[in-house]
Amino acid sequence: MSSAEAISGIKKQEDTNNALEQVQQLVETYPRVPxxxxxxxxxxxxxxxxxxxxxxxxxxxxxxxxxxxxxxxxxxxxxxxxxxxxxxxxxxxxxxxxxxxxxxxxxxxxxxxxxxxxxxxxxxxxxxxxxxxxxxxxxxxxxxxxxxxxxxxxxxxxxxxxxxxxxxEHPLGLNLLPEKFSLRELQNLYEAILDIKLDRRNFRKKFFSMDFLIDTGEYEDDVHHRPGRLYRFDFDKYSQNKKKWTGIEF
Amino acid sequence: MSSAEAISGIKKQEDTNNALEQVQQLVETYPRVPxxxxxxxxxxxxxxxxxxxxxxxxxxxxxxxxxxxxxxxxxxxxxxxxxxxxxxxxxxxxxxxxxxxxxxxxxxxxxxxxxxxxxxxxxxxxxxxxxxxxxxxxxxxxxxxxxxxxxxxxxxxxxxxxxxxxxxEHPLGLNLLPEKFSLRELQNLYEAILDIKLDRRNFRKKFFSMDFLIDTGEYEDDVHHRPGRLYRFDFDKYSQNKKKWTGIEF
DNA sequence: ATTCTGTTGTGTTACTTTTACACTTCTATT
DNA sequence: AATAGAAGTGTAAAAGTAACACAACAGAAT
The missing domain is CATH 3.90.79.10 (Nucleoside Triphosphate Pyrophosphohydrolase)
Known part of the structure; x- marks a missing residue:
């Protein structure tokens, strides 16, 4: 390194320090809030x-x-x-x-x-x-x-x-359910949160057509009537295929 | 007011002052950030x-x-x-x-x-x-x-x-256009922002069916081809009728 | 074992919405 | 008068949504 280059390097360092100080001093003047x-x-x-x-x-x-x-x-x-x-x-x-x-x-x-x-x-x-x-x-x-x-x-x-x-828009609700859940539980969740009633058949059709539910082959066992099948949600498949929003609707 | 009530009133005031001091002191201890x-x-x-x-x-x-x-x-x-x-x-x-x-x-x-x-x-x-x-x-x-x-x-x-x-979901884009605008301008806006191409006929149909556009009866006059009709957006009608979201789609 | 009750599970039809696509009208320019 | 370029319009196929009823099954009561 030539001495000219060294001096230029030192100069640059000084500039940087000055610039940093300038910013720090500026931020000092801002009001602060918890x-x-x-x-x-x-x-x-x-x-x-x-x-x-x-x-x-x-x-x-x-x-x-x-x-x-x-x-x-x-x-x-x-x-x-x-x-x-x-x-x-x-x-x-x-x-x-x-x-x-x-x-x-x-x-x-x-x-x-x-x-x-x-x-x-x-x-x-x-x-x-x-x-x-x-x-x-x-x-x-x-x-x-x-x-x-x-x-x-x-x-x-x-x-x-x-x-x-x-x-x-997103299957957030599934974070509220156990890993394995029945479609009735899922529907109850949606009905409770959205505060609406949904048609059971259309709800099932909708979720099956989205194709993110994995049939575990197991059934409910804590229930006093015909047990429903238990499903898991396929988060991987969801994150690959999630719907892109294109339609204008307001 | 009885003297007992007066004393009780003073006591309450003191409590309130103490409580306020407590909260203020607490907030004092929080780190502050610009x-x-x-x-x-x-x-x-x-x-x-x-x-x-x-x-x-x-x-x-x-x-x-x-x-x-x-x-x-x-x-x-x-x-x-x-x-x-x-x-x-x-x-x-x-x-x-x-x-x-x-x-x-x-x-x-x-x-x-x-x-x-x-x-x-x-x-x-x-x-x-x-x-x-x-x-x-x-x-x-x-x-x-x-x-x-x-x-x-x-x-x-x-x-x-x-x-x-x-x-x-909302007609935000209309804040980016002049008060009176042609459908072509509107479509250009959507195409530019969403970075997609839209079918011109379907786009028009969509907006007309939403029924929020008011035909001003006027036409473009700064344009070197057949001028398009100018519309205004009916913000009042929109705010009354805006779509409520019900469908699950993800 | 039979019956009763409540829930699961399933399919079709009508309706609505979305998509894809081509030609005529109009204005300004040459 | 001809040309260029955008405006304006309709229809048919496809996809999605909404409304609706009945048989299969498990548990509980008898």
Missing amino acids: ITVDCVIFGFDNNELKVLLIRSDLEMFDGKWTLLGDFAHDDEELDDAAYRVLRERTGMRDVYLEQVKTFSKPHRHPGGRVITVAYCSLLNTEHHALNILDNELHWHTVKTACNMAFDHKEILDVCYKWLQKRML | ITVDCVIFGFDNNELKVLLIRSDLEMFDGKWTLLGDFAHDDEELDDAAYRVLRERTGMRDVYLEQVKTFSKPHRHPGGRVITVAYCSLLNTEHHALNILDNELHWHTVKTACNMAFDHKEILDVCYKWLQKRML
């Missing part, structure tokens, strides 16, 4: 859609219910924070989790400005025993959820609508 | 989808393009911040604006941790002259957008996908 994540964890049990709630810790919200939330740690991506909350509260990993919306009304938190990012998760209540029952953690029927702290009712409503819509 | 909004402002011109970009101010991103962004003010709801950015940059109010997604990778901003919330806006390039041309504000073709600062390319990509999907 960020939390709130997890709306849906489950399905007894033919009803449920959501995990706990009692608020805060005196101010005495007796009210809240979603599972926590502030985001330094240098923690919000997706990771949501997974962490889920893990800390339910002991579960590898469940479906998706960012839904950010809520930022200036006075949504009485303790000062706090912005929260809502995440949705869906899990099978049977497979996910609630190990940590602090704060009366429990599955609450979504339809009757009320008396909630902060703007958590609004967040729940938005997430519920989100779920209803996504259910029609 | 929040910005970034606006992805789409326009349509010359049969191409465009997006508003400016040159980065930062030495570090010399020559790179960025979305229109700004940090959120204290006690400013993020929706309002996005509208403010839009107003400050384009002088426009009353345009469509929607929150899309929050981006929070810890090192997405070189100056330290910054979380950003992306908003999408669609506007008609003809009706929205760019008054403020600082930082080389200009309409950039979406397809060729690259060399962007921060994670703005990723944000743009996410918003573009979001737009493509929403276009099929």
Whole structure:
């Protein structure tokens, strides 16, 4: 390396350092806000859609219910924070989790400005025993959820609508059922979440024609009538063949 | 009021104050993060989808393009911040604006941790002259957008996908056209944004059957061939009759 | 074992929606 | 007057959706 090149190298390094300092100083001037994540964890049990709630810790919200939330740690991506909350509260990993919306009304938190990012998760209540029952953690029927702290009712409503819509486009609901399920269970799930009645034959036809159900050859055995066949969902086949959206309809 | 009631009232007030202090102290302990909004402002011109970009101010991103962004003010709801950015940059109010997604990778901003919330806006390039041309504000073709600062390319990509999907469910695209438009312009818009070819007859049939187009009786006059009829979109009728989603398809 | 009850499992028809496709009308240009 | 280029229109085949009834089966009660 020539000395001219070396000098030029040093110059460049200095420029980079200066540029970095400039950006860092700029960011210093930004107002800072506490960020939390709130997890709306849906489950399905007894033919009803449920959501995990706990009692608020805060005196101010005495007796009210809240979603599972926590502030985001330094240098923690919000997706990771949501997974962490889920893990800390339910002991579960590898469940479906998706960012839904950010809520930022200036006075949504009485303790000062706090912005929260809502995440949705869906899990099978049977497979996910609630190990940590602090704060009366429990599955609450979504339809009757009320008396909630902060703007958590609004967040729940938005997430519920989100779920209803996504259910029609993606087989999210299957995360709410056991690995093996009967078509009746599947239909109950759709009827409960979408809050509509569906024709049984057309429902079956629809799902069979999509060709993502694998017949396990097994039958229900915990039921007091003719047992239905049990199916698994073929997630691999689904991810290869999922429908591309082309039609304009509004 | 009895003195017992008065005392009880004072007691309650004290409790409330204590409770409030408790919450405020709690929020004090949360880590704080700078929040910005970034606006992805789409326009349509010359049969191409465009997006508003400016040159980065930062030495570090010399020559790179960025979305229109700004940090959120204290006690400013993020929706309002996005509208403010839009107003400050384009002088426009009353345009469509929607929150899309929050981006929070810890090192997405070189100056330290910054979380950003992306908003999408669609506007008609003809009706929205760019008054403020600082930082080389200009309409950039979406397809060729690259060399962007921060994670703005990723944000743009996410918003573009979001737009493509929403276009099929809601008449968002009409915010990109003049108030009166021909069916050819409308089809060009859909073809450009969705990046597909559509059958002209079926496209017309589809839109006429939806019955949201109002025939103005006028014709194009800036065109070197047989002029097409001009239509307006009936937003009122649309908002009353918009399709409810029921079918399961994935 | 017989009967009763409730659920599973299946097929057809009418209707609606989507797709594919070609020719005439109209305006501006030459 | 001829030409070029886009507007405007209809139909038939195919696919998908919606409505609807009855036999097979398992468990429970008798």
